[in-house]
Amino acid sequence: MKQFYFNKLKTTLQANFKWNQSRISFLTSFLTLMILTASVKLNRISLLMTGAKSESNYRKIQRFFKLFQMDYEEYSRFVLGLISSERKYYLVMDRTNWKFGTTDINILMLGIIYKNNSFPLYWELLNKGGSSSTTERKELLGKAIDILGKDRILGLLGDREFIGVHWFRYLIDHQIEFHIRVPKQIKAGSSLQKNRRTIEYLFRYCKEHVKKWIIRKL
Numbered sequence: 633m634k635q636f637y638f639n640k641l642k643t644t645l646q647a648n649f650k651w652n653q654s655r656i657s658f659l660t661s662f663l664t665l666m667i668l669t670a671s672v673k674l675n676r677i678s679l680l681m682t683g684a685k686s687e688s689n690y691r692k693i694q695r696f697f698k699l700f701q702m703d704y705e706e707y708s709r710f711v712l713g714l715i716s717s718e719r720k721y722y723l724v725m726d727r728t729n730w731k732f733g734t735t736d737i738n739i740l741m742l743g744i745i746y747k748n749n750s751f752p753l754y755w756e757l758l759n760k761g762g763s764s765s766t767t768e769r770k771e772l773l774g775k776a777i778d779i780l781g782k783d784r785i786l787g788l789l790g791d792r793e794f795i796g797v798h799w800f801r802y803l804i805d806h807q808i809e810f811h812i813r814v815p816k817q818i819k820a821g822s823s824l825q826k827n828r829r830t831i832e833y834l835f836r837y838c839k840e841h842v843k844k845w846i847i848r849k850l
Contacts, residue, residue: 637664638660638664641664648709648710648713650706655696655700658692659696662677662693662696665677674690674694675690677689677693678692678693681693704755705779708753708775711752711753712744712780720786721744721745722745722785722786722787722789723773723776723785724743724745724750724788724789725740725741725742725743725769726741726743726790726791727739727741727793729762736758736760736761737757738758738760738761738762739757739758740758740764740768740769741754741755742755742772742775744776744780745789753780754775754776755772756768756771756772763793764793764794766796766798766802769794769799770802773788777806782806782807782808785808786809787809788810788811788812789810789811789812790811791813792813792814792815794812795812795814795818814831816832817830817831818830818831820834
C-alpha cells in the first residue's frame with residue numbers, strides 16, 4: 633500500500649513539474665519519509681533514506697534545499713490544480729518569526745483553505761524582524777488575486793497583526809471580504825476622538841458567534 637501511494641505521488645509530481653527524473657525521485661522519497669516519520673528533522677528523515685549512509689543522505693538533503701530554486705508560480709498552479717475550479721475559497725494570511733543564531737527567519741504566508749486545512753499558496757521571506765507592512769501584504773495577496781481570480785475568493789482570514797486603515801481600505805477597494813481579529817483595546821465608532829469606544833465596550837453585550845454591524849465608511 634505504501635508503494636502505491638509512493639508511485640502515485642511520483643506520477644503526480646512528474647505530471648505537474650518539469651524537473652529531471654532524479655529530482656522527482658528525491659522529492660518523492662523525501663515527502664514520503666517526512667509523512668511517515670511525522671517530522672521535518674532532516675537527520676531523522678536521512679536515517680530512512682535508501683542508497684547511502686545516513687550522513688550522505690543528510691548532505692544530499694542539504695544540497696537540495698540550498699541549490700534548488702523552485703518556480704513558485706508553477707507550485708501555486710499545482711496546488712490550485714488539485715482542488716475544484718468551480719468552488720470559492722477562503723484565503724488565510726499568517727506570519728511566523730524566529731531566530732537562527734542572530735539571523736531573523738521571518739515568513740509572511742498566504743494559504744488557501746480546503747477541507748478544513750490550509751495549504752500554502754504564496755509566501756515571502758521578509759528581510760527583517762517584526763511585523764509585515766501593508767505593501768508586503770498587498771504584493772502577496774495581489775499574486776493570489778491574479779492566479780485565483782477575485783470572484784473565487786470568499787474572504788481573507790487573519791490575526792490581529794493584519795489590521796490598519798490603509799490595509800482595510802485596500803481590501804474594500806478590491807472587494808475582498810475580510811475576517812480579521814482586532815485587539816479589544818482599539819477604539820472605534822466615531823469620528824470624534826472623545827466619543828470613540830473600545831472594541832471591548834462596543835461588543836460588551838454580544839455573545840459568542842453573534843454578529844453586530846457597525847457601519848462606517850473608511
